[in-house]
Amino acid sequence: MEKSLQLEIVTPDKLVLSESVDYVGAPGQLGEFGVLPNHIPFLSALSVGNLYYKKDGKTKYVFVAGGFADVSSNKITILAEAAEKAEDIDVERARKAKERAEARLAKAADQIAYARAQVALQRALSRMKAAGVS
CATH class of the missing domain: 1.20.5.440 (ATP synthase delta/epsilon subunit, C-terminal domain)
Known part of the structure; x- marks a missing residue:
């Protein structure tokens, strides 16, 4: 079993992030959801809020403004209307x-x-x- 998953955050004009991570928490339309490695495939609409991910014991944040999350094949792709890493805000x-x-x-x-x-x-x-x- 895989111990990490690939996280990609994409907006209409750029690739915001592409990293191998341990966990992703995202603001879904019906509430926050979490994704661990080997998660079952699913698609969710996102609301405005903060996505966070864990890597090497550290938690990092990314602002996302709507869009969709697609989870499949040990990869989570965030297609966001707008997104900014915390350090870029x-x-x-x-x-x-x-x-x-x-x-x-x-x-x-x-x-x-x-x-x-x-x-x-x-x-x-x-x-x-x-x-x-x-």
Whole structure:
């Protein structure tokens, strides 16, 4: 039996990550799910949040904004609308995005504007969390 699995995170414009890992935890639409080596094949929709993976006893984080996870043949492929490794996140930019989203929430004129502001706030908070900032 394999002791690791291949993790690939891809966005429409780049390959974000390709590594052999011990475990992957991802934000599914119906809740977080985990994948270990030799996992049964499945496909899941992803929500906005933080994916994490374990390798050599260390945990690393990657912000993902929607997409899909495909698990098969000891490989998990994340096809994300957007993704950023924790070390690549511009924390100041995420803070400013959070402030803008909070301001938009406070003055949202209709349900659509409110929903969009909530999504923007969730993305900013998830980026900050992935980068280790609260």
